[in-house]
Amino acid sequence: MNAATWKPLFRYFIFLLMAALMALLAWQIREIFQPLLVAGLMSYLLSPLVHLLQDRTHLPRRAAGNVIFFSALAVLVILLVTALPLAFSELQGLANDINASLNRLQIVLEQPYEIVGVKVFLGALLPGLRSTLGGVFTPHADETLLFLQNTSRGFLWFLVVLVSTYYLLTDWEDLREWFFGLAPTQERHSLHLLYTELHAIWMGYLNGQMRLIFVLSIIYTLAWSAIGLPGALILGPLAGLLNLLPEVGPFFAAALAVLLAWLEGSTFLPLDNLWFAALTLGLYFLLNNIKTIWLQPRILGQSVLLHEGVVFVAIVTAVILWGVLGVLLVVPALASLFEIGRYLRARLLGLEPYDASAAVDVKTGRLTRGKVDE
Numbered sequence: 155m156n157a158a159t160w161k162p163l164f165r166y167f168i169f170l171l172m173a174a175l176m177a178l179l180a181w182q183i184r185e186i187f188q189p190l191l192v193a194g195l196m197s198y199l200l201s202p203l204v205h206l207l208q209d210r211t212h213l214p215r216r217a218a219g220n221v222i223f224f225s226a227l228a229v230l231v232i233l234l235v236t237a238l239p240l241a242f243s244e245l246q247g248l249a250n251d252i253n254a255s256l257n258r259l260q261i262v263l264e265q266p267y268e269i270v271g272v273k274v275f276l277g278a279l280l281p282g283l284r285s286t287l288g289g290v291f292t293p294h295a296d297e298t299l300l301f302l303q304n305t306s307r308g309f310l311w312f313l314v315v316l317v318s319t320y321y322l323l324t325d326w327e328d329l330r331e332w333f334f335g336l337a338p339t340q341e342r343h344s345l346h347l348l349y350t351e352l353h354a355i356w357m358g359y360l361n362g363q364m365r366l367i368f369v370l371s372i373i374y375t376l377a378w379s380a381i382g383l384p385g386a387l388i389l390g391p392l393a394g395l396l397n398l399l400p401e402v403g404p405f406f407a408a409a410l411a412v413l414l415a416w417l418e419g420s421t422f423l424p425l426d427n428l429w430f431a432a433l434t435l436g437l438y439f440l441l442n443n444i445k446t447i448w449l450q451p452r453i454l455g456q457s458v459l460l461h462e463g464v465v466f467v468a469i470v471t472a473v474i475l476w477g478v479l480g481v482l483l484v485v486p487a488l489a490s491l492f493e494i495g496r497y498l499r500a501r502l503l504g505l506e507p508y509d510a511s512a513a514v515d516v517k518t519g520r521l522t523r524g525k526v527d528e
Contacts, residue, residue: 189311191479193318198356200226200323219324227316344497347508351493355458359486362457363398366450370394373445374407377437381430382420383411393438397445400481401473408438458489 160168180187200222207218322329330349334342375390383389389411396403416431423430451462451469458465468488472480500507 186314188479189314190318191483193315193322195479195482196315196319197322197326199360200319201326202357202360204323215327216324219320219326223320223323344507348493348497352490355489355493356486358457358459359454359489362454365457366453367394367397369449369453370397370445373441374438377441378411378434381433381437382422383415383434384418384421385414389414400478402478404442408435408442411435411438454485458486460485460489460492464488 203222204215204218207213207221208215211218213221334345334349337345371391371394373390374393375386378386378390389407393404393407393411396407412431412435415434416427419425419427420430423433425433446469447466448462451465454460455462455465465485468484469481472484476484497507
């Protein structure tokens with residue numbers, strides 16, 4: 155039977171069958187989606203550098219992608235080689251300090267305490283706690299095998315992310331044109347315009363994140379300088395940059411600031427170091443909540459043309475359901491879904507999604523005078 159002679163009912167049956175098979179396949183390989191999302195995020199973050207290098211040097215996409223990818227990989231390797239030994243050294247020092255503190259606490263607890271006429275001996279409490287912790291952190295044979303298995307799987311997924319990022323950076327234009335080539339000829343122009351809108355949304359979101367980092371860097375620097383936190387000029391921009399890693403970044407920024415406040419104290423406030431550390435944490439908690447509730451939704455909402463209330467609800471939902479990766483992607487993904495929904499609505503109503511006057515705004519990268527709103 156020739157495909158051109160298929161009856162409409164048979165075509166619908168084949169389409170539903172293919173959709174069901176694709177859904178079944180997607181379910182079977184669902185574990186690969188998160189590494190591919192990470193690869194897409196990495197290529198998305200590096201893509202502006204590729205375009206910048208192309209504009210400055212007129213290199214082909216593949217050559218510019220190679221330069222940026224291997225440069226980023228070299229920076230990553232250098233950071234790992236230099237930062238990991240330092241981190242292990244700091245952790246070892248912290249462990250020694252904790253152990254010394256526990257030894258001093260042990261001496262104090264060996265003295266009996268009298269509570270309501272009853273003598274209480276707490277000397278055995280600390281050794282029991284140490285024994286419990288030692289049992290938790292001492293690996294058994296089966297746990298070692300499980301650790302090795304998880305490490306091997308993690309390394310393989312890391313390779314998937316690495317290779318996928320490379321090909322997305324170097325071959326994205328060819329992949330995009332291949333995808334457009336699957337559509338009927340009369341649909342390709344509209345799909346190109348839809349892609350222009352989606353690309354502008356994601357680039358606008360990236361610009362919004364950069365603006366948010368800049369604003370937060372200034373706010374944290376001024377606030378911590380006002381209370382005399384040592385190193386505020388460095389900690390402020392670092393806290394703003396760490397905001398790019400949702401949940402994890404703010405935690406490390408707070409921990410670093412509080413630790414420094416506890417160890418060094420204020421440069422001019424007459425406060426005990428412990429109280430100054432509490433003040434530093436409280437101030438950071440206040441600023442972080444202002445950022446979460448008002449500043450972040452406002453800046454990111456403006457960057458993708460979404461209401462700040464929608465952005466706030468989307469971010470909170472992503473925190474609860476999907477974690478760090480979801481928080482990073484939910485805002486531009488939601489804006490993209492709205493744009494795709496508008497496109498499909500126009501098609502279902504028999505309208506052209508973009509009229510003949512559709513043009514690309516040079517400043518924003520988005521279409522102007524081209525959307526059909528009826």
